[in-house]
Amino acid sequence: MPELPETLEDRLARTMRAAAGLVPDENQVEDLVPGLARRRSRRARQRVHTLLAAAAVLLALAATSFAAVRLAARPTVADQPIQIEDAGPISNVWPLAVVPTPERSSDGLTYEPWAALDASHILLAAAPAGKDAFPVRFDVYDTSSKTIAPLTDLPRTTGLERQTLMYAEGDEAHVIWEVLAIGTGPSKVSELWTIPRSGGSATLLHSFRANDKDQAHFFYHLNGDTVEWMGGDPVRSPMDSLYRLPVTGGTPERVPSPAGSLNFGIPLTPWPWVQIAPGYFVADTSPSDGPAPSVTAGVSDSGGETPGERPEQVDAPTSLVNVLTGQTIPVRPAKDVASLYCDLHWCGGITKSGRPLIQHPDGSGYQVLPDTGYRSWVILDRFVALAHHPKDGSALRPYQLLDLRTGRMVSFEAESIEPISYTHLSKWRGEAPDHRWWVLNYKATE
Amino acid sequence: MTEDQRGPANLTEFVRVRGTELRRYGFVLTGDLDEGNDLVQEALIRLSDAWPRVRSKDDPEGFVRVTMVRLHISRWRRRRRERLVAVVPDTAISDADIERLNGDPGLWRMLATLPPRQRAVLVLRYYEDLADEDIAGRIGVSRNTVRSLAARGLAKLRTQTFDAVHDLGSV
Known part of the structure; x- marks a missing residue:
């Protein structure tokens, strides 16, 4: 009987086992356990560093001056629903963008x-x-x-x-x-x-x-x-x-x-504003780390990182703070919000039923976008990026970018894009x- | 049931017994030795916080593995700047290393192109040998989502494999 060709799945299993075999079989308990103690003891401050360092890549800092920021109290379209227009491929609107x-x-x-x-x-x-x-x-x-x-x-x-x-x-x-x-x-x-x-x-x-x-x-x-x-x-x-x-x-x-x-400030657009997001990166509820944030963020796509965390937690910042003036804007996720990512005037996120949404940080301007199966986040306080995320096994569709200034929705093919x-x-x-x-x-x- | 029968008596013992396997799991999950070790250490910190509760459930390793995969998947939120506090990589796995242990270096490299959730699902399926229902529980999504992620990941690998072979003129 001829030998069956090896399937991709078999090759995958074989390759993963081979890779695992490259990890030295040495006892690193002396490295790991004291390392844990050290890391735990300084975790509060180190976490800050880690989180902030990780968050630094989020810097989507518009060239808007600080003076201009202070003048920009609220978007002029504040509570008017965005009239969304399908503008086709991104090259139709911005030929050099992609x-x-x-x-x-x-x-x-x-x-x-x-x-x-x-x-x-x-x-x-x-x-x-x-x-x-x-x-x-x-x-x-x-x-x-x-x-x-x-x-x-x-x-x-x-x-x-x-x-x-x-x-x-x-x-x-x-x-x-x-x-x-x-x-x-x-x-x-x-x-x-x-x-x-x-x-x-x-x-x-x-x-x-x-x-x-x-x-x-x-x-x-x-x-x-x-x-x-x-x-x-x-x-x-x-x-x-x-x-x-x-x-x-x-x-x-x-x-x-x-x-x-x-400590939990993540820079947003415009600088020097930050969003305070204690739970964005570490959903730890250890009592030694102080009171839990009022809005706790689950970290994974649909659940916390640690077993036992409630997957229904709202993933959102608690407030927006101007580093220079101290001005603070509480973030109020609308009732149906499951996750939210905010810039100064706009937040993008998803509802508990998986629909993309936009809202202002104060909870006004809430609007559920027409498409389904997308995740969304705000970019540069101007765009909402929509990443197709089918829950029903349907085919992937291109990324979309909604321009909140104009309501134009453009599409483009990408493997993935950074949230900001x-x-x-x-x-x-x-x-x-x-x-x-x-x-x-x-x-x-x- | 005695402590010994239930499993390791303390965290140190647990790490001593299972540390290597966890580091291997971290490496397969991330594709990077340093990132994998960091993942293990972060998961162990959380385990140490919850040690009494977890030990009573007799499954500290399950706790750590679930935490590791969820941490890994959530990494996209952490973005590249996380590397600031990570050790600069000083180890690299060569194709010859993979081949030496009967692996497919091309396929290993292709794995690195998958988004974290697709890679995680494939690791849980083909390295951990878990059923889709168990994978769904580990990463906190529905079974259909697991199937979808696996299908998309495999499809991408197939496409790349075909292209690689085609480019070599073997097909």
């Missing part, structure tokens, strides 16, 4: 898009082949002319090793980026670099060492001629201040927040065979 980016440079380096610099320029990191290889250069891709220009080599500081590019952001005038590396000790070092868009040499703006006092830092944001971040004493009062540093260099200026510690992008860019790998990078440039939607 584009593929080059895969390789002329000298054989692999490209990865990192940030939208303006409506037609994408920052590309060029790295040698290999997993987690550190890029050696930034190039800029012009999506109009489809040409590439070098911007700068990425320097490596002497004495540091295992560099990892963590973050990059840019505008018409500057590009900034963060490199995480290991220094002597060993200790982690975070370096903040900058270069003018016009070119020149990369400049090290500031560096942080992991255990330095007053060095907790998160949410770098290029805000015109300054780089800003949230920070504070990592032990006593993390995230209680905003720091400013001229993009041309200098000493960081600390501006204490009237709101005090913003501080880089003004979402990226994903395209279809086989080349799996090239595609980007959605939000700056091309102005």
Whole structure:
């Protein structure tokens, strides 16, 4: 009897077992258990760091100035239902918004898009082949002319090793980026670099060492001629201040927040607002961690992370806070809301019955969108992204983007998109065979 | 029933006995040794909080595995900046390593392209060998959703596999 060909499922099982076999069979209890004790003892503050660090990628920071933010009390369309118009493919409305980016440079380096610099320029990191290889250069891709220009080599500081590019952001005038590396000790070092868009040499703006006092830092944001971040004493009062540093260099200026510690603040649009979301990342109800938040967030798609958590918990921020003024806006999820993600004026989420919704943070403007089977979230306080999420086994459909300014709904094909992008860019790998990078440039939607 | 018959007497013993298997599970789930270890450690922190309650249920490992998969799935909310507090990866698995243990390195790489929920469902099905109903309970979705996620994940892997073979001129 001929041997049956091996099925994909069999190969999968075989491959997973092989991979598991690569994990060393060594007793790491001495590493794990004391590590647990240390982590537990400092968990409260470390969690803050972890959460805020994780959240930093959410930075979808519009160039809106703080003064302008204060004037923007409420959207003019406050409680009028959005009249949704199907505008077809995104290219009908914003031809440059969704584009593929080059895969390789002329000298054989692999490209990865990192940030939208303006409506037609994408920052590309060029790295040698290999997993987690550190890029050696930034190039800029012009999506109009489809040409590439070098911007700068990425320097490596002497004495540091295992560099990892963590973050990059840019505008018409500057590009900034963060490199995480290991220094002597060993200790982690975070370096903040900058270069003018016009070119020149990369400049090290500031560096942080992991255990330095007053060095907790998160949410770098290029805000015109300054780089800003949230920070504070990592032990006593993390995230209680905003720091400013001229993009041309200098000493960081600390501006204490009237709101005090913003341990669970996740930056939103516009800066310097944050949404306070104690349960977004850790749904822990340990008494030692203080009172549970009034609105607890389940973390997984339909249930908590830890067995026994109630899956029906509302996944939403509790309030929005302006870091500089301390102004606080409570978030009031509408009655039917299961999850919510907010910017200053708009929130996107899903209802308990799985329908996408929008509302204002104060609960007004509640509107359930017509489609079903989608998840939704707000981007840049302007768009609601709709990701198809069929519960009934039906075929996947393209992503949709609802422009809350105009009511136009556009569609585009994507593998996945980040819930929000501080880089003004979402990226994903395209279809086989080349799996090239595609980007959605939000700056091309102005 | 005595403590010994029920299972490990304390957290240290539990980690000593099951630590390696949990780290293997974390690696298959995430595709990254460091991320997998971090997942194990975070799940163990939660286990240590709930240790008396969990131990009385005789299933600390089930608790940890459920927590791990849910943490992994929820990772999309944590975004890339989580790496700031993670150790910079210093280990990499090569194709030769996978091949040496009779695995398919191409398929392993393709797994990395799946969204977390699809990957998690496939890991629970083909590594943990769980039924769809059990998977549904572990990740907190319906059985139909498990089937849908598995079907989509497998379809994507099939497509990529075909394309890879086709590109090599073998088909």
